[in-house]
Amino acid sequence: MQKILSKFRYSLILALVLLTQSCGTYSLSGASIPPEMKTISVQFFENTSALVVPYLSQQFTEGLKDRIRNQSRLSIVRTEADANFEGRITDYSIRPVAIQGNDRAGLNRVTVTVMVKYTNVLKPELNFEQSFQAFQEFSLNQGPIQTQEQKLLALIIRQLTEDIFNKAFANW
Secondary structure (H helix, E strand, O other), X not given: OHHHHHHHHHHHHHHHHHHXXXXXXXXXXXXXXXXXXXXXXXXXXXXXXXXXXXXXHHHHHHHHHHHHHHHOOOXXXXXXXXXXXXXXXXXXXXEEEEEOOOOXXXXXXXXXXXXXXXXXXXXXXXXXXXXXXXXEEEOHHHOOHHHHHHHHHHHHHHHHHHHHHHHHXXXX
């Protein structure tokens, strides 16, 4: 029995090694980053929305960098990279989505829209310029927007950076 388990472990390890060696662009995140791509730059995403949250630009830009660091092997550099992200936050809005009987909003929606330009120097056919949008809903029964805003924006940034990362590296 011990010999069978030992052979099984050896076979499993060998299969995993062969799989990772034969698929140079495979990663556990689902990203397909070409092996020749080593660096990426992420420019500061300025908030040009009519309603400006002072810390949103910094949090979004850092959120995108964190996503790249955590889900790829790419090094983030300031200039002359194999690929580049740039863009701006074009909209930040809070709108009612469910009205209660007393003409008050029972449920509100925070929406953030980001225009992203992705430039891939190694494979220009993968370049894109696209708008991404994400939202979170909240109730004023849970407190004013100011007390909920940081948590809501963290969730929105997480969704936006996932969508952008997937578009650039998973071809979704």
